[in-house]
Amino acid sequence: MKSLTIYILSDSIGETAEQTVRASIAQFENLEHEIRKFSHIRSVTILHNILDEIVDMENTILFYSLVDETLLSVIKKFCDINNIASVDVLTPSIIAIERVTNLNPSTMPGALRKLDENYFKRVEAIEFAVRYDDGKDPRGLLIADLAIIGISRTSKTPLSMYLANKNYRVANIPLVPETVPPDELFQIPTKKIVGLTNSPENLNKIRKERLKSLGLPLGSSYSNLERILEEIEYAHVIMKKIGCPIIDVSNRAIEETADIILTYLKKANKAII
Numbered sequence: 500m501k502s503l504t505i506y507i508l509s510d511s512i513g514e515t516a517e518q519t520v521r522a523s524i525a526q527f528e529n530l531e532h533e534i535r536k537f538s539h540i541r542s543v544t545i546l547h548n549i550l551d552e553i554v555d556m557e558n559t560i561l562f563y564s565l566v567d568e569t570l571l572s573v574i575k576k577f578c579d580i581n582n583i584a585s586v587d588v589l590t591p592s593i594i595a596i597e598r599v600t601n602l603n604p605s606t607m608p609g610a611l612r613k614l615d616e617n618y619f620k621r622v623e624a625i626e627f628a629v630r631y632d633d634g635k636d637p638r639g640l641l642i643a644d645l646a647i648i649g650i651s652r653t654s655k656t657p658l659s660m661y662l663a664n665k666n667y668r669v670a671n672i673p674l675v676p677e678t679v680p681p682d683e684l685f686q687i688p689t690k691k692i693v694g695l696t697n698s699p700e701n702l703n704k705i706r707k708e709r710l711k712s713l714g715l716p717l718g719s720s721y722s723n724l725e726r727i728l729e730e731i732e733y734a735h736v737i738m739k740k741i742g743c744p745i746i747d748v749s750n751r752a753i754e755e756t757a758d759i760i761l762t763y764l765k766k767a768n769k770a771i772i
Contacts, residue, residue: 501529501530501531501558502530502531502532502533502558503530503531503532503533503558503559503560504532504533504535504556504558504559504560505520505524505532505533505534505535505559505560505561505562506535506536506537506549506553506559506560506561506562507520507534507535507536507537507562507563507564508537508540508546508549508561508562508563508564508565508574509536509537509538509539509540509563509564509565510539510540510541510564510565510566510567510570511538511539511564512538512539513536513537513538513564515564515588515589516536516562516563516564516588517534517536519562519586519588520534520562521534537549540565540570541567543569543570543573546570546573546574547573550573550574550577553581553583554577554581554583559583559584560583560584560585560586561574561578561583561584561585561586562585562586562588563585563586563587563588564588564589565589566589566593566604571587571590575587617666620666621663621664621665621666623668624662624663624664624665624666624667624668624669625660625663625664627639627643627663627668627669627670628656628659628660628662628663628668628669628670628671631643631669631670631671632656632659632670632671633655633656633671633672633673634671634672634673634681637670637672637681637682637683637684638683639670640670640672640681640683640684640686640687641683641686641687642668643668643669643670643687643691644667644668644669644691644764645662645667645668645669645670645691645692645693645760645764646669646670646671646672646684646687646691646692646693647659647669647670647671647672647692647693647694647695648671648672648673648674648680648684648692648693648694648695648734648737648738648741648743649671649673649674649694649695649696649697649734650673650674650675650696650697650702650727650730650731650733650734651673651675651706651721651730652697652702652705652706652709653695653696653697653702653748654695654697654748654753654756655671655672655673655695656671657753658671658695658753658756658757658760659671661753661754661757662757662760662761665757665761667764672684674730674733674734674737675730675733676729676730676733680737684741685741689741689742689743690767691767692741692743693743693744693746693760693763694734694737694738694741694743694744694745694746695745695746695748695756696731696734696735696738696745696746696747696748697731697747697748697749698747698749699724699727699728699731701749701750702727702731703722703724703727706721706722706727707722709721709722710722744763746759746760
């Protein structure tokens with residue numbers, strides 16, 4: 500059985516190179532192999548110590564994802580002198596992008612990792628928005644970056660998801676006259692709360708469309724104008740009691756309302772970096 504030792508050298512944690520290696524190895528059956536990964540290589544001294552271990556190894560391939568030119572020069576010279584097979588995981592891609600765009604690469608170690616971290620934060624925020632949507636669990640208010648409150652059909656959920664895609668953990672709470680708002684709503688700072696409202700006419704139209712899509716009678720109290728006015732008044736009383744800003748979403752796109760909220764959060768020192 501053929502055997503192979505693969506060294507992975509990276510100036511970050513080495514995930515990029517490791518994924519490439521494992522995807523490549525998967526194409527070969529009955530290949531006995533060992534992967535040795537070295538992460539956070541940021542100096543020539545550290546690099547030389549690792550290369551000294553490799554120099555006498557047989558059946559070895561060296562995969563590396565480095566962006567520092569000095570380190571790249573050392574490793575390329577080492578592989579040439581010692582006739583060691585090597586794969587530069589990043590440089591060809593970086594050069595291709597540079598040639599097409601005429602932009603200079605940042606040569607910043609771990610840049611992809613930072614993008615990955617941003618991605619996972621966004622996923623976490625989206626999961627948070629789903630978990631604490633529509634008052635499912637008021638405890639989410641205590642750990643949210645933002646709480647959105649308002650009556651039905653004021654775009655609470657779409658806004659929560661939109662802001663989640665910008666890494667904000669948002670919980671939203673429906674305000675209903677027959678239901679007392681959760682205690683948690685009054686336990687968090689006012690600057691973390693935003694209230695939404697809409698015009699009675701818009702709500703009447705939107706709610707009728709909603710009932711129609713669900714196959715329910717249009718004469719339901721849900722779309723009754725008098726009932727809507729009662730809900731709006733109730734919500735305004737709660738919002739004024741809290742002292743939070745109230746945004747009228749009438750004839751506003753989700754993006755426009757979101758921009759207003761983001762501007763407010765930044766002024767309140769709640770922007771997520």
